[in-house]
Amino acid sequence: MIGETRESPGGGPMSVEQIEHELAQLRMNEDGTLGLRASVLNLLVVTDEESAGEVSRSVSNIAGRYPSRAILLISDPEEGEKNLEFKLSAFCNVRGEGHTQVCAEQITIHAEGPPAEHLESLAGPLLISDLPVFLWYPGPFSPSAPEFAGMASLADRIIVDSAAAGDCERSLREIAGLLEEDEMPAIGDLQWAQLSPWRSLAAGLFNAPERAGELGRLRRIEIMHAPDGECRALLFVGWLASTLGWRLVDAARTGDGREARFAGPAGEIVAEMSPASPDAPFRQVRLYSEDYGFEVARSRDLSEACTTVTRNGELLAERTVHLGKFDLGVLLGEELQFRGRDGIFEAALRAAVEILDL
Amino acid sequence: MADTQVLQNVLRDDQRLPRVPEPAAMVIFGASGDLTARKLIPALYDLAAQRRLPMEFAVVGISRTEMSHEDFRERLRSALEEHRSGQVSDDVWESFSKGIFYLPGDSKKPETYDDLKEFLKQLDEERGIEGNRIYYLSSSPSLFSTIVERLGEAGMNKGENGGYARLVVEKPFGRDLESARKLNEEIRRYFEERQIYRIDHYLGKDTVQNILALRFANGIFEPIWNQHYVDHVQITVAEDIGVGTRGAFYEEAGALRDIVQNHVMQVLCLTGMEPPVTFDADSVREEKVKVLKAIRPIPEDKVDEYAVRGQYARGWVFGEEVPGYREEKNVAPDSTTETYVALKLFVDNWRWAGAPFYIRAGKRMPKKATEIAIQFRPTPHTMFTRGETRGLEPNVLVIRIQPEEGISLKIGAKVPGSGFEVSSVNMDLLYGTAFLEEAPDAYQRLLLDLMLGDPTLFIRADEAEGAWAILDPVMHAWSQSKEIPTYPAGTWGPEEADELLRRDGSEWRRP
Numbered sequence: 021m022i023g024e025t026r027e028s029p030g031g032g033p034m035s036v037e038q039i040e041h042e043l044a045q046l047r048m049n050e051d052g053t054l055g056l057r058a059s060v061l062n063l064l065v066v067t068d069e070e071s072a073g074e075v076s077r078s079v080s081n082i083a084g085r086y087p088s089r090a091i092l093l094i095s096d097p098e099e100g101e102k103n104l105e106f107k108l109s110a111f112c113n114v115r116g117e118g119h120t121q122v123c124a125e126q127i128t129i130h131a132e133g134p135p136a137e138h139l140e141s142l143a144g145p146l147l148i149s150d151l152p153v154f155l156w157y158p159g160p161f162s163p164s165a166p167e168f169a170g171m172a173s174l175a176d177r178i179i180v181d182s183a184a185a186g187d188c189e190r191s192l193r194e195i196a197g198l199l200e201e202d203e204m205p206a207i208g209d210l211q212w213a214q215l216s217p218w219r220s221l222a223a224g225l226f227n228a229p230e231r232a233g234e235l236g237r238l239r240r241i242e243i244m245h246a247p248d249g250e251c252r253a254l255l256f257v258g259w260l261a262s263t264l265g266w267r268l269v270d271a272a273r274t275g276d277g278r279e280a281r282f283a284g285p286a287g288e289i290v291a292e293m294s295p296a297s298p299d300a301p302f303r304q305v306r307l308y309s310e311d312y313g314f315e316v317a318r319s320r321d322l323s324e325a326c327t328t329v330t331r332n333g334e335l336l337a338e339r340t341v342h343l344g345k346f347d348l349g350v351l352l353g354e355e356l357q358f359r360g361r362d363g364i365f366e367a368a369l370r371a372a373v374e375i376l377d378l
Numbered sequence: 379m380a381d382t383q384v385l386q387n388v389l390r391d392d393q394r395l396p397r398v399p400e401p402a403a404m405v406i407f408g409a410s411g412d413l414t415a416r417k418l419i420p421a422l423y424d425l426a427a428q429r430r431l432p433m434e435f436a437v438v439g440i441s442r443t444e445m446s447h448e449d450f451r452e453r454l455r456s457a458l459e460e461h462r463s464g465q466v467s468d469d470v471w472e473s474f475s476k477g478i479f480y481l482p483g484d485s486k487k488p489e490t491y492d493d494l495k496e497f498l499k500q501l502d503e504e505r506g507i508e509g510n511r512i513y514y515l516s517s518s519p520s521l522f523s524t525i526v527e528r529l530g531e532a533g534m535n536k537g538e539n540g541g542y543a544r545l546v547v548e549k550p551f552g553r554d555l556e557s558a559r560k561l562n563e564e565i566r567r568y569f570e571e572r573q574i575y576r577i578d579h580y581l582g583k584d585t586v587q588n589i590l591a592l593r594f595a596n597g598i599f600e601p602i603w604n605q606h607y608v609d610h611v612q613i614t615v616a617e618d619i620g621v622g623t624r625g626a627f628y629e630e631a632g633a634l635r636d637i638v639q640n641h642v643m644q645v646l647c648l649t650g651m652e653p654p655v656t657f658d659a660d661s662v663r664e665e666k667v668k669v670l671k672a673i674r675p676i677p678e679d680k681v682d683e684y685a686v687r688g689q690y691a692r693g694w695v696f697g698e699e700v701p702g703y704r705e706e707k708n709v710a711p712d713s714t715t716e717t718y719v720a721l722k723l724f725v726d727n728w729r730w731a732g733a734p735f736y737i738r739a740g741k742r743m744p745k746k747a748t749e750i751a752i753q754f755r756p757t758p759h760t761m762f763t764r765g766e767t768r769g770l771e772p773n774v775l776v777i778r779i780q781p782e783e784g785i786s787l788k789i790g791a792k793v794p795g796s797g798f799e800v801s802s803v804n805m806d807l808l809y810g811t812a813f814l815e816e817a818p819d820a821y822q823r824l825l826l827d828l829m830l831g832d833p834t835l836f837i838r839a840d841e842a843e844g845a846w847a848i849l850d851p852v853m854h855a856w857s858q859s860k861e862i863p864t865y866p867a868g869t870w871g872p873e874e875a876d877e878l879l880r881r882d883g884s885e886w887r888r889p
Contacts, residue, residue, distance in 0.1 A: 216394055220429050223389035227432045228401055228506045232387045263388055324469050337506060340473035342427045364392050
């Protein structure tokens with residue numbers, strides 16, 4: 021597969037018709053044939069100047085799996101003067117023996133001044149009809165931002181990153197608050213997407229029927245997360261609690277970490293979450309029942325994870341697998357797979373916020 | 379949850395997490411063969427690396443070659459490296475290969491099965507396999523019945539301690555109707571149909587499954603998918619390669635057994651079947667069997683009216699001169715094995731009565747192409763004059779399976795200009811290239827389905843027998859004749875195949 025990015029210089033204000041015409045020109049090959057446009061969704065991205073480059077690369081990277089029309093909106097409402105700039109590009113791939121060209125499109129809009137508060141008026145007319153609309157905030161986001169309500173009204177699903185602002189507590193509370201709003205579309209969190217392989221591996225520890233019963237006998241959870249992984253740790257514990265029917269009894273900060281106590285079917289469960297030092301060799305999740313120990317550990321430098329099961333200290337099972345990549349494109353791709361509400365995420369989020377609130 | 383006893387792993391009840399099969403041991407008979415190293419182990423390794431296998435999974439290889447567990451692992455690792463240069467993780471392989479074992483043994487001898495049974499019990503205890511067994515017949519087909527019989531006699535046709543036992547049978551499923559029936563009977567003496575997974579890797583291909591998606595996920599096609607609107611259907615499975623190093627195998631098989639009985643008949647079934655009520659194994663396979671039952675039998679004395687065979691002679695393929703079939707290695711100089719087959723079949727049911735299915739499969743064709751062409755009837759009346767419709771042909775919907783997956787629709791459109799000339803235009807939609815990610819390997823998909831207990835993409839006994847029943851008279855008639863038409867390599871088959879359609883006023887498409 022060969023990829024090629026084609027760009028149109030763009031510039032100042034353009035009409036919708038001019039943009040569509042220019043995008044069609046970008047799909048035109050040198051021999052006069054027209055590259056096919058393949059689209060399965062519209063992707064609206066609200067970002068800032070600083071992150072625009074990386075975000076644009078991530079969008080190009082997912083073009084193979086989710087060919088889309090991406091509309092990047094870089095807004096600066098603080099700027100007093102009205103200013104609009106457009107940049108158009110097409111990412112075209114060649115594949116197959118017939119060398120068929122398939123292009124995904126990207127429209128970048130810089131909006132300053134008053135238009136920056138009405139981004140939906142810019143994005144709405146450029147959406148491809150009949151395709152779902154995903155609204156992605158790769159950086160810090162706030163439901164009270166001037167453009168948010170208008171942009172959310174265009175979307176079928178909103179994707180945020182609860183860790184982006186560096187204030188996990190606030191982000192999780194805000195996202196949980198959005199869940200309660202009637203008209204709000206479904207919401208996904210890249211921190212939750214990053215947990216998928218961890219959750220899958222943790223669930224795999226209990227696949228053997230004789231070990232499934234240990235889920236009801238868990239006593240202690242220890243999570244040593246990456247320095248930026250507090251949201252994930254909270255969501256992981258929230259997932260266990262909501263899935264296994266635990267009731268929160270107490271929660272407290274312990275230095276840099278947290279401790280939560282739950283009442284489970286078989287008694288008390290203590291969950292400890294603590295950040296690993298940046299140079300610690302492993303990130304890990306450990307779950308203990310009376311007799312068993314379950315562990316998922318990832319070496320800081322490797323993309324592989326090792327899972328182990330022990331009984332009374334004796335190793336019962338062990339395996340190493342790929343944990344997968346966690347770059348922006350991969351995480352975004354995972355979130356784009358889902359169209360509706362993710363009940364398990366929502367329950368985990370509510371349980372995580374409960375820990376914060378107690 | 380009311381008490382401490384969680385009977386199921388509730389952490390898995392999440393649509394975002396991949397389904398992971400129960401613990402199991404896969405026993406591969408004929409493990410020293412090519413299939414194990416080239417297809418099965420790479421597919422299992424990929425599944426393990428992608429977290430799709432349970433921790434408690436083991437492979438036990440059996441064949442007569444003397445090898446230790448470690449020798450077997452080394453051999454598989456080398457083969458994996460050969461196909462995945464630089465893509466094999468040492469740590470993942472180390473972890474995966476700890477679950478690979480080897481037992482040297484003669485699969486004809488009962489004591490081999492005593493040893494195997496003991497070994498599997500040991501694995502149950504040591505690796506928590508839970509008594510689930512998959513027996514994969516990757517040996518010579520001549521050993522299938524014996525292995526099944528020995529497994530049954532040893533009581534291994536049932537899983538241990540309430541676990542399951544499944545049997546995987548690689549194609550060919552017999553050589554003709556009689557041998558297929560015999561094989562099925564022999565297998566079913568010990569295994570129930572629900573335990574048997576006949577594997578045709580063709581059905582594991584995403585592109586083949588997409589036929590179902592196109593037909594049944596798009597409402598616009600169904601109303602015209604019948605003899606009222608369809609003139610005929612052409613199915614083409616063309617390869618540009620010759621028999622290569624498979625001469626000995628091909629001499630025994632031929633195109634009819636190698637491609638038509640399985641791949642082509644499956645494509646025909648998927649194209650012609652009624653919509654299943656649900657996408658589950660029984661519903662889908664039931665509808666496929668109905669198509670096979672509806673295919674009009676070909677009388678042995680009229681085979682020439684319905685079937686054409688051919689054999690490639692020396693010729694040119696894409697600028698390269700290639701040898702004829704009889705010049706290939708391990709092929710008899712007077713061989714009458716067919717490398718090309720064309721058939722005219724009628725599906726005698728309400729949907730397809732009178733609309734023939736023309737199918738062809740061949741080697742050393744001008745290019746590699748697999749496609750289904752639905753040729754629609756012309757309009758009942760045209761208001762345009764003959765001169766105005768010079769370039770206009772009936773609509774054709776082509777479902778391309780490979781090389782470039784997609785559909786193309788030939789429609790009539792006005793030629794720009796002041797007159798009113800109507801001409802045919804091809805509209806191409808390459809939905810395969812819209813998603814640029816590579817589809818998973820067919821074996822990966824099928825092995826996972828097998829372990830998850832989903833037989834939808836496997837062949838049921840009556841499907842295999844149904845396909846043989848249609849082809850049996852053809853094979854018998856051809857076996858009586860020492861003459862076979864030839865075609866130059868790099869062409870679309872013998873002249874007789876063109877004549878087959880010409881008699882009906884049709885012609886083969888150029889893929």
